[in-house]
Amino acid sequence: MINTMEDVIWGFSEKYGWIMLDRTIERNRVGKKKGLMFVCCRDLTLFEIDWNEWLSPLYFLAEKYIESLNSDSSKQTVVNAEFDAIKARESEFRDLYNCIKEEDEKRRTEAIKEKRIKLEKRHRAFLEARNINYHGSSVVLLSEKPRRITHCYNCKGSLDSKNDLGCNACKWILCDCGACGCGYNE
Numbered sequence: 001m002i003n004t005m006e007d008v009i010w011g012f013s014e015k016y017g018w019i020m021l022d023r024t025i026e027r028n029r030v031g032k033k034k035g036l037m038f039v040c041c042r043d044l045t046l047f048e049i050d051w052n053e054w055l056s057p058l059y060f061l062a063e064k065y066i067e068s069l070n071s072d073s074s075k076q077t078v079v080n081a082e083f084d085a086i087k088a089r090e091s092e093f094r095d096l097y098n099c100i101k102e103e104d105e106k107r108r109t110e111a112i113k114e115k116r117i118k119l120e121k122r123h124r125a126f127l128e129a130r131n132i133n134y135h136g137s138s139v140v141l142l143s144e145k146p147r148r149i150t151h152c153y154n155c156k157g158s159l160d161s162k163n164d165l166g167c168n169a170c171k172w173i174l175c176d177c178g179a180c181g182c183g184y185n186e
């Protein structure tokens with residue numbers, strides 16, 4: 001059984017020796033099934049496996065592995081001490097994730113940028129189709145967002161505050177469909 005309440009899961013495999021999974025890392029969170037990033041404690045490297053593989057007989061929870069050695073009590077004692085020494089180095093292993101955190105953050109920023117570019121394209125197309133002058137759009141801070149009606153007059157979709165681009169001319173926050181206040185009551 002896997003304790004999903006722990007921040008860190010310790011394991012053992014023939015291939016990697018002692019391994020650790022930091023569950024506070026976004027891609028390792030409870031519920032994530034693909035591309036979990038484990039630490040190989042012996043090599044101080046990260047490696048990726050899917051949840052299915054982790055559940056396979058090739059990997060043991062550390063406690064289960066130690067338990068499985070109970071027919072050889074002297075080995076069990078040695079391995080137990082080894083595991084204690086490994087656990088004491090937890091922060092060292094967790095530091096290995098720092099490069100991933102940066103990469104994840106970069107990926108998130110890229111995704112936001114891409115989303116804005118696509119929305120801006122729809123905004124331009126929306127205005128051009130109506131022969132309305134296009135003045136571009138700007139990123140609006142959440143605290144500065146003007147009020148807007150709850151449903152888009154154009155696409156009838158509901159307007160929540162997930163977008164942060166406002167039309168430079170009318171100052172409305174753009175709808176996913178690209179609509180702004182410039183096309184209202186046309």
Ligand SMILES: [Zn+2]
Nearest residue numbers: 152155175177
């Ligand atoms: Zn809309």
Ligand SMILES: [Zn+2]
Nearest residue numbers: 167170180182
């Ligand atoms: Zn506008």
